[in-house]
Amino acid sequence: xxxxxxxxxxxxxxxxxxxxxxxxxxxxxxxxxxxxxxxxxxxxxxxxxxxxxxxxxxxxxxxxxxxxxxxxxxxxxxxxxxxxxxxxxxxxxxxxxxxxxxxxxxxxxxxxxxxxxxxxxxxxxxxxxxxxxxxxxxxxxxxxxxxxxxxxxxxxxxxxxxxxxxxxxxxxxxxxxxxxxxxxxxxxxxxxxxxxxxxxxxxxxxxxxxxxxxxxxxxxxxxxxxxxxxxxxxxxxxxxxxxxxxxxxxxxxxxxxxxxxxxxxxxxxxxxxxxxxxxxxxxxxxxxxxxxxxxxxxxxxxxxxxxxxxxxxxxxxxxxxxxxxxxxxxxxxxxxxxxxxxxxxxxxxxxxxxxxxxxxxxxxxxxxxxxxxxxxxxxxxxxxxxxxxxxxxxxxxxxxxxxxxxxxxxxxxxxxxxxxxxxxxxxxxxxxxxxxxxxxxxxxxxxxxxxxxxxxx
Amino acid sequence: xxxxxxxxxxxxxxxxxxxxxxxxxxxxxxxxxxxxxxxxxxxxxxxxxxxxxxxxxxxxxxxxxxxxxxxxxxxxxxxxxxxxxxxxxxxxxxxxxxxxxxxxxxxxxxxxxxxxxxxxxxxxxxxxxxxxxxxxxxxxxxxxxxxxxxxxxxxxxxxxxxxxxxxxxxxxxxxxxxxxxxxxxxxxxxxxxxxxxxxxxxxxxxxxxxxxxxxxxxxxxxxxxxxxxxxxxxxxxxxxxxxxxxxxxxxxxxxxxxxxxxxxxxxxxxxxxxxxxxxxxxxx
Numbered sequence: 001x002x003x004x005x006x007x008x009x010x011x012x013x014x015x016x017x018x019x020x021x022x023x024x025x026x027x028x029x030x031x032x033x034x035x036x037x038x039x040x041x042x043x044x045x046x047x048x049x050x051x052x053x054x055x056x057x058x059x060x061x062x063x064x065x066x067x068x069x070x071x072x073x074x075x076x077x078x079x080x081x082x083x084x085x086x087x088x089x090x091x092x093x094x095x096x097x098x099x100x101x102x103x104x105x106x107x108x109x110x111x112x113x114x115x116x117x118x119x120x121x122x123x124x125x126x127x128x129x130x131x132x133x134x135x136x137x138x139x140x141x142x143x144x145x146x147x148x149x150x151x152x153x154x155x156x157x158x159x160x161x162x163x164x165x166x167x168x169x170x171x172x173x174x175x176x177x178x179x180x181x182x183x184x185x186x187x188x189x190x191x192x193x194x195x196x197x198x199x200x201x202x203x204x205x206x207x208x209x210x211x212x213x214x215x216x217x218x219x220x221x222x223x224x225x226x227x228x229x230x231x232x233x234x235x236x237x238x239x240x241x242x243x244x245x246x247x248x249x250x251x252x253x254x255x256x257x258x259x260x261x262x263x264x265x266x267x268x269x270x271x272x273x274x275x276x277x278x279x280x281x282x283x284x285x286x287x288x289x290x291x292x293x294x295x296x297x298x299x300x301x302x303x304x305x306x307x308x309x310x311x312x313x314x315x316x317x318x319x320x321x322x323x324x325x326x327x328x329x330x331x332x333x334x335x336x337x338x339x340x341x342x343x344x345x346x347x348x349x350x351x352x353x354x355x356x357x358x359x360x361x362x363x364x365x366x367x368x369x370x371x372x373x374x375x376x377x378x379x380x381x382x383x384x385x386x387x388x389x390x391x392x393x394x395x396x397x398x399x400x401x402x403x404x405x406x407x408x409x410x411x412x413x414x415x416x417x418x419x420x421x422x423x424x425x426x427x428x429x430x431x432x433x434x435x436x437x438x439x440x441x442x443x444x445x446x447x448x449x450x451x452x453x454x455x456x457x
Numbered sequence: 458x459x460x461x462x463x464x465x466x467x468x469x470x471x472x473x474x475x476x477x478x479x480x481x482x483x484x485x486x487x488x489x490x491x492x493x494x495x496x497x498x499x500x501x502x503x504x505x506x507x508x509x510x511x512x513x514x515x516x517x518x519x520x521x522x523x524x525x526x527x528x529x530x531x532x533x534x535x536x537x538x539x540x541x542x543x544x545x546x547x548x549x550x551x552x553x554x555x556x557x558x559x560x561x562x563x564x565x566x567x568x569x570x571x572x573x574x575x576x577x578x579x580x581x582x583x584x585x586x587x588x589x590x591x592x593x594x595x596x597x598x599x600x601x602x603x604x605x606x607x608x609x610x611x612x613x614x615x616x617x618x619x620x621x622x623x624x625x626x627x628x629x630x631x632x633x634x635x636x637x638x639x640x641x642x643x644x645x646x647x648x649x650x651x652x653x654x655x656x657x658x659x660x661x662x663x664x665x666x667x668x669x670x671x672x673x674x675x676x677x678x679x680x681x682x683x684x685x686x687x688x689x690x691x692x693x694x695x696x697x698x699x700x701x702x703x704x705x706x707x708x709x710x711x712x713x714x715x716x717x718x719x720x721x722x723x724x725x726x727x728x729x730x731x732x733x734x735x736x737x738x739x740x741x
Contacts, residue, residue, distance in 0.1 A: 186592075186593065188596065189587075189592070191580075192584045194574070195574045195581070195584070196565065196569070196570045198563075198569060199565055199636075201537075201538070202537045202538070202558075203563070203640070204558045204588060250577070251576065252576055254575070255575050
């Protein structure tokens with residue numbers, strides 16, 4: 001491990017910083033910076049892959065308990081190493097200690113959840129806090145020892161990315177390769193265990209062994225990432241990229257791949273940014289970048305994203321407004337005769353407030369469903385066809401609820417109003433059959449024109 | 458084991474399956490697809506199945522019926538080794554389960570998995586072929602074709618590429634059934650395949666069950682709808698923490714036996730289990 005070095009940026013801000021970022025990200029910013037970049041890139045990839053497997057198995061929080069449980073191991077490793085005279089900061093001893101107590105923490109979570117009546121979330125909280133507390137106490141003991149240079153131990157809590165050596169980066173590369181290899185070879189095995197443990201067990205897959213393998217990978221990534229990101233933040237490398245990836249894909253393979261890409265990108269961009277912005281802790285910036293990618297995914301993903309969902313809801317809401325307006329038009333012309341409906345009557349029938357009344361009308365006109373006739377409104381041919389179909393659905397559903405579902409007629413309009421807008425053609429056909437069989441199809445009068453137009457829906 | 462507890466099972470045995478002691482295995486059970494002998498199962502130390510003896514028919518459709526908490530699912534899971542037995546022996550064609558795994562198919566309860574899992578309907582069905590594919594090998598084209606054929610048999614081949622959360626409850630149940638078909642087993646366990654499905658799915662499942670019977674397979678189904686037992690199944694197991702009666706529907710599915718299975722108040726066994734669990738908790 002080389003001595004700590006500072007990734008210092010050029011003093012300039014503005015365009016200079018962007019230039020510098022491009023330089024860093026294209027690995028032209030000098031040897032040490034490049035080593036760090038490659039290291040965190042590999043760490044991000046490994047975390048993304050392993051974290052995706054943990055997310056599928058719903059074990060993300062166990063990784064959190066694990067990372068906190070590494071702290072006492074670091075302290076104990078220091079004590080052991082210095083008492084053996086190997087020098088307190090022998091990294092391999094420290095990391096071995098971290099791995100041991102980390103694994104012990106995971107075992108404690110499993111044991112508590114299995115043999116007590118506590119649920120796993122409580123078990124995780126207990127293990128996480130108690131092990132971390134133990135670690136803090138042990139570190140204070142270490143600080144009181146005269147064994148000398150223990151200053152670097154705090155780096156395990158907050159991380160010290162800039163201190164990464166070529167060996168560290170190579171280790172991360174090896175772990176990334178191992179994780180990716182395991183994910184490629186054992187993807188279907190991990191998937192069946194995560195999706196349906198009972199079925200996996202019944203068909204002979206060794207659930208316990210596969211879980212242990214997954215957990216071993218998590219331990220590896222966590223311990224390898226301790227020095228770079230710190231034990232408080234390493235869990236973000238494991239959880240955030242797969243959670244972001246889940247928004248974009250509906251396939252296990254896609255999830256693992258995309259999670260690796262997002263993890264690697266977080267590492268690269270985070271380290272790059274912290275190289276440009278001097279004095280900013282790299283681990284934290286990496287996690288912030290990952291968080292930013294997550295936020296973008298949550299908002300923008302095409303099907304599962306919040307914007308898409310909001311758009312779908314808005315569209316359905318508009319559909320309800322439109323259906324009501326068209327049905328009100330048809331019912332008004334039915335009872336009052338003629339083809340024209342005063343705007344006020346339409347607004348009242350639809351429950352639109354005075355000033356609000358104009359925008360739905362304008363949209364309906366723009367969509368070619370209504371037209372103005374003097375001060376009144378009239379259905380266009382397209383609007384008339386839609387109105388007939390909508391009215392028919394409404395009456396079918398209303399009748400069905402009264403006849404079959406034993407819902408009081410006074411309650412029907414409310415539930416009918418909600419459901420009729422989402423009736424699929426096959427449900428409508430089934431409703432028709434059910435009611436026709438009993439000779440209870442709703443009154444044919446305004447619906448006779450519907451038979452042709454109904455076929456188009 | 459208190460033999461008085463097992464007396465009812467032995468009694469029932471006279472009607473359906475032959476009765477036997479703890480140590481003897483009748484000769485014919487060696488050929489039976491499923492032979493359960495003196496099996497007792499407990500959940501968290503609370504016994505839920507007591508001293509169960511059962512021999513499945515060589516082919517045909519078997520319904521397991523009984524009230525909630527009667528141990529119907531537990532029976533299936535214990536047979537498959539998914540939960541440990543306190544005592545007893547389970548054999549498939551006279552051999553332990555791990556040697557006969559390939560010949561046994563399983564349809565778990567639909568609610569037992571997270572349907573938001575990122576897989577397609579066809580991906581799930583192909584899980585039924587993982588055993589044949591083996592370690593570390595991807596699902597080959599031939600196996601995907603076989604999976605597709607199974608989806609075809611349950612009538613939803615057109616939904617093969619759908620993510621499973623985009624399927625209706627009935628379609629999800631059919632996916633599970635297709636996965637079991639993909640196992641190409643000789644004996645099937647199905648845990649409430651008819652629960653919460655639409656009429657079309659119910660018809661599709663019944664059709665598949667009948668096809669399996671025609672091929673000489675055995676299907677053991679946890680079933681909750683007493684109305685349709687006689688229509689769909691020819692064998693029945695009446696279960697309430699023990700086997701009250703088992704055998705052909707005609708002889709066993711009687712009013713008197715149903716009364717004994719569903720009898721209003723807690724059975725003696727349930728009370729005993731409860732007392733046992735209380736003592737374990739240190740409460741009662």
